[in-house]
Amino acid sequence: MEESPSKAAEQWSSTTDDAVDAAAINEVLATIGDDLWVAAACIERILDDIELERKLLALGLAQTQKIAALAQDGVADEAAALEDEEDESLGLDASSVSQRPTAVATRYFATHETEARGCGIRARLLDMNDKLATYDALQKAHALSDTADTADVDLDPWADADDASIDEFVEAAVISLSQFISQSLQDSALQLAAASKYSAVQILLERHPKELWPYRFAVLRAVPEHVHPSDYLELLPRLDSSFELEARFPDAQSPRPLEWCESTEVVAAIQASGFPLDNSHASDQDGAVIEPLSAAQLSGWYCERALGIERTSGLVDVALAFIQHGASQGIPGLDELGEELSLLERLVYDAPQSAEERVVADWSLQQWRQLAPLAVVRAYLAQSTPANIANAIRSLVMPYLYVLEARAERAGSPDPGLPNRLLTEYLLEAPLPLLAAVFDASKPTLPTAQRILKDDAHMARLALACLYGSDSLYEWRTMSQIFECLPAWEGAQGAEEEDEADTTLASLGAFVMPSTTRPKCSSAELLLFFTPLPAFALSRALDVLDVHLDAGEILARWRVPAPLRWFLQSADDAKEQRAYATRMARRAGGGREDELENEDEWDALKDDMLKLATGGRGALKGPLGALQKEEVLRIFFGGLLSAGRFDIARSLLNPSEVQRPLEPHAVEELVLEASHEFYDNASSGNLHHGEMKLAYDCLSVAPQTVAIRKERDFIEATSRICSFNVRSRSGNPIAPIEIRLEKDRLSLIARVLASTDDAYKHSQVMLELANKLGVPGDARVYGMLADAALAAEDFAAADAASAKMVASVHTPEDAEVAWRTAYQLGRQAEWDDLEARLRLLGHAARLCPPEYTLDVLTNWKRVEKEHLDARKAAPRRVGSRTTPRKRQDATDRVGTAFTSLTARLQGIHVPGSPATSDAAARAIVAGGHRAAATLSRVAGAFPTFGGGGHTRSGSDEAQQRSGTPDLSNAAKHAFSRGVGWLIGDD
Known part of the structure; x- marks a missing residue:
């Protein structure tokens, strides 16, 4: 703005925008007085008040009206004056004839600066007035x-409502007038x-279409991506189908005729003269x-915009709406992207969500395009429940599958x-509850159009495959629901068809x-x-399935569930069926909280087990059909007994009104088997615990x-043995299982005697214990008692036990124990x-045995000598029929004979014990078995040897005590002959 010397100009310049009013403008x-200065001042000061700004612009336009008219006349005169001049004189070539008006105006404004500036200011004022x-x-x-x-307004929550001076909403313009x-x-x-002021943008486009047309796409890019296109449909580009081009904006509403100074040639001339018309220009x-x-x-623009929205913000519904609007405008090439976005939108927004947490899935179109079709189906139904899966398949999955089918058809395949x-x-691969819901929505009783699975045979095959391929152990009710939805084929089957169906089922068991290589059949x-099976084979398979479902429920009821395919695998496997039946019976009384309590429950278990063995329909076998x-x-x-329910077992084994279920011998075997099992697992031998x-x-x-x-006696014996605190070889208390596994059970008696100091005094207890152990052997038991008494140096008890031992000899084994025990006891010098x-x-x-005779006789000689010496030193008893001298002579003769015998044998063999005889003695003995046998018989008749196991009469004992010469001489004579024969003497 040019300087004005007037005080009014200075006053205007010093007035702030807030202080400008109508009076300031008018007064x-x-x-x-300077029109050009006033017009420039109207441009430079822009007010936010519409009326004041209107006054200001009106003043500026009034001040420039004369200048513009003068300039228009001047340019016209200039054009008339230059009409005959060549274009070259105006700086124009032949191709720029259309620019002649601009050149004329430029030439005029070059010499009329005031008019040029005035026209430029007026053009600015007109533009500002339009805005x-x-x-x-x-x-x-x-x-x-x-x-x-109002959340950002600091309101006093305690202020009275009547005193509130702040409105609930505050309206403010998003753009000011200035x-x-x-x-x-x-x-x-x-x-x-x-x-997001789309109505405002629409007004701008309607009033200024020419100015805004080149920037229409820039304006659309400024719209936030999250805004749904329905909010600004009028701003989106359209297709003019007549020309297959983008439709232009309609002409401006109420257009104002352009003044001469706004024409293109004048504006160009003004700018060429160095006076810019407008310092406001587009930023893009x-x-x-x-x-x-x-x-x-x-x-391409619609696709790029939709993909950008989906990629940047993930708003699939907004991107889809964009494509749908473009398609509604007849824009081609949007169908495939629209399909993809539509399917993706259903996945993101319409697919079932979990009730606990509904979260929009983080899906993108790029991910969608990489998914395999089956993965898409899984994604659609990932959060489905039995209540909504049927609807989800109808509304989500089937449309997607039909789109795939249509694309394949369009692709020529x-x-x-x-x-x-x-x-x-x-x-x-779906869970059984979802599968049951799908089958329920596919029942043959429904109209075909409503069914998800429409083919009955395919439905049966699918059900058989899913049920027999399932690992479920407890969803039998759900499986039964699936079975109840399956079709039933009517009509009797021939024998040939039944045989073929049974063969097929047998093959299925092997399959x-x-x-x-294949741990599980999927x-x-x-x-x-199942796919190639005909209807009659499927019908037979469904009958078998029905039996298996009943059996599965029974097994689950008794807490021994099995997958459905187990019934196929074990159809003819008696071993497997036996193992499962045993598990079923044992688990019912396994010591858990849910074990069977009363007879009725056990009886129900028995009935169910029998039903599994014989409960097939018609000729169909039950799951335990391989067992009798x-x-x-x-x-x-066996399971009942192993559970310890003996009272229930007695009641069920001996019913009062029906025949007994098992023969006595079978009951005996079962009881013994169960008792053995308890025995073998016992940690203590106490039969009371x-x-x-x-x-x-x-x-x-x-x-x-x-x-x-016998088993009862053995358990009692076990308890008695354990009560003596017998130890095993490891030093721990002996376990019952060790007692049962002991091959030589009489050794257990010896271990009892060894574990208790005075156990040998209770001979009847030990004998009874041996009998209960099932190894009666009185001689051997008495021998053990004698050994134990000897170890305790209780010679009297040892002697008494030895006497009973000798009297109890009946077998070679008894004799072996008896002679060794008697020998050991007889040689005790103490x-x-x-x-x-x-x-x-x-x-x-x-x-x-004969080979040990010399050892025994050697010891006998020594003891006999001691005995003779003792008798010699003893006083003569009154009433004896022999004198001391005669007794001495007889003793001397016997002693002399044994002395002579011993002297001759000492050069051959002088053993210390039966176990230490040297080779020479064994050779002599082996060479003289006949002599040894004769000597043994003679020694048995010799009173001094004790007469074996026979009891002497009273007279014999008296004669022995009195030393009768006749009996002693006869014995000595026989003995001398035997020994002489043995050593080769006459």
């Missing part, structure tokens, strides 16, 4: 107001679009698109079975059998097996046969009862 600015009118229209349409939340006028229309449109002139786009370009195949692949593999009824009962009662008590009480269930009584020792050595000589 200060309007009074300045003012547009802004006024925006205000009247309420297109600029923005609602601000800003709107000072900046370009393009920038205003961008700003309004970014602020590089993005201007002047020419309308083709149909293909529009399609039709695949009509694709939807059914993909749905089947999903159902083969599902696990192997090293549902998909089973479907391949008696075997099943034995397994049941724990497993041993169960083993003992179990025997009361069966009749008391010989075998039962024992002063020489007569008893001689008697024992006599028994040893009579019972020992």
Whole structure:
């Protein structure tokens, strides 16, 4: 603005925008005499008040009206004066004839600077006045107001409502008048679009289509991506189908005729003269698109915009709406992207979500395009429940599958079975509850159009494959629901068809059998097996399935569930069925909280086990059909006994009204087997506690046969042995299982005697213990008692036990124990009862094998000598029929004979014990078995040897005590002859 010397100009310049009012405009600015200065002042000061700005612009236009008219006349005169001049004189070439008016005006303005500036100012004022009118229209349409939340306002929560001075909503314009006028229309449109003021942008486009047309796409880019296109449909590009080009904006509403100073040639001339018309210009002139786009370009723009929205913000529904709007405008090439976005939108927004947490899935179109079709189906139904899966398949999966089918057909590779195949692949791996819901929505009783699975045979095959391929152990009710939805084929089957069906089922059992290469047969593999089966084979398979489902429920009820395919695998496997029946019976009384309590429950278990063995329908076998009824009962009662329910077992084994379930011999075997099991598992031998008590009480269930009584005695013996604190070889208390496994059970008596110091005094207890152990052997037991008494140096008890031992000899084994025991006891030098020792050595000589006779006789000679010496020193008894001298002579003769015998034998063999005889003695003995046998017999008749196991009469004992010469001489004579024969003497 040029300087003005007037005081009014100075006053106007010093007035702030806030202080400008109508009076200031009329009384200060309007009074300045310089028109050009006043017009420039109207441009430089832009007010936010519409009326004041209108006055200011009106003043500026009034001041420049004369200048513009003068300039227009001057340019016209200049053009008339230059009419005959050549274009070269104006600086124009032949191709620039259309620029002649601009050149003329430029030439004029070069010499008329005031007119040039005035026209430029007027053109600016007209543009500003147009913007003012547009802004006024925006205000009247309420297109600029923005609602601000009062959350940012610091309100006093305790203030009275009547005193509240702040409105609930505060309205503020998103763009002020001064800003709107000072900046370009393009920038205003961008700003309004970014602020979601689409009605304001629409008004701008309607009032200034020419100015905003090149920047239409820049304005659309400013719209936030999250905004749904329905909010700004009027701003989106359209297709003019007549020309297959983008439709242009309609002409401006109420267009104002352009003045001469706004014409193109004048504006160019003014700018060429160095006077810029407008300092406001678009900030994105590089993005201007002047020419309308083709149909293909529009399609590309819509796709790019939709993909950008989906990629940046993930708003699939907004991107889809964008594509759908473009398609509704006839823009080609959007169908495939629209399909993809539509399917993806259903996955993101319509697919079932978990009830606990509904979260929009983080899917992208790029991920979607990489998914295999089956993965898409899984994604659609990932959070489905039995209540909504049928609807999800109808509304989500089937449309997707039909799209795939249509694409395959468009690609020239039709695949009509694709939807059914993909749905089947999903159902083969679906959980049973979801599968049951799908089958319920496919029942043959429903109209075909409503059914998900429409083919009855395929439905049966799929059900068989899924059920027999399932690992479920407890979903029998769900499996039964699936079975109830399956079709039923009517009509009787012939024998040939039944045989073929049974063969097929047998093959199925082999097919599902696990192997090293295939641990489990999958549902998909089973479907391949069932696919070629005809209807009659499927019907037979469904009958078998029905039986197996009933059996599965029974097994689950008794807490021994098995997968459904187990019934196929074990169909003819008696061993496997026996193992499962045993598990079933044992688990019922396994000591858990849910074990069976009363007779009715056990009886129900028995009935169910029998039903599994014989409960097939028609000719169909039950799951335990390979077992006989008696075997099943034995397994049941074995489990009952193992549970320790002996009272229930007695009641069920001996019913009062029906026939007994098992024969007595079978009951005996079961009871003994159960008792043995308890016994073997017992940690203590006390029959009043724990497993041993169960083993003992179990025997009361069966009749008391010989075998039962023997087992009872053995348990009692075990308890008695353990009560003596017998130790095992490891030093721990002996376990019952060690007692049962001991091969030489009499050794247990010895261990009892060794473990207790005075146990040898209780001979009857030990004998009874041996009998209960099942190894009666009185001689051997007495021998052990004698050994124990000897170890305790209780010679009297040892002698008494030895006497009973000798009297109990009946077998070679008894004799072996007896002579050794008698020999050991008779050679004890600490024992002063020489007569008893001689008697024992006599028994040893009579019972020992021939090879040990010399050893026994050697010891007998020594003891006999001691005995003779003792008798010599003893006083003569009154009433004896022999004198001391005669007794001495007889003794001397016997002693002399033994001395002579011993002297001759000492050169050959002088053994210390039966176990230490040297080789020479053994050779002599081996060479003289006949002599040794004769000597043994003679020694047995010799009174001094004790007469073996026979009891002497009273007279014999008296004669021995009195030393009768006749009997002694006869014995000595026989003895001398035997020994002489042995050593070769006469």
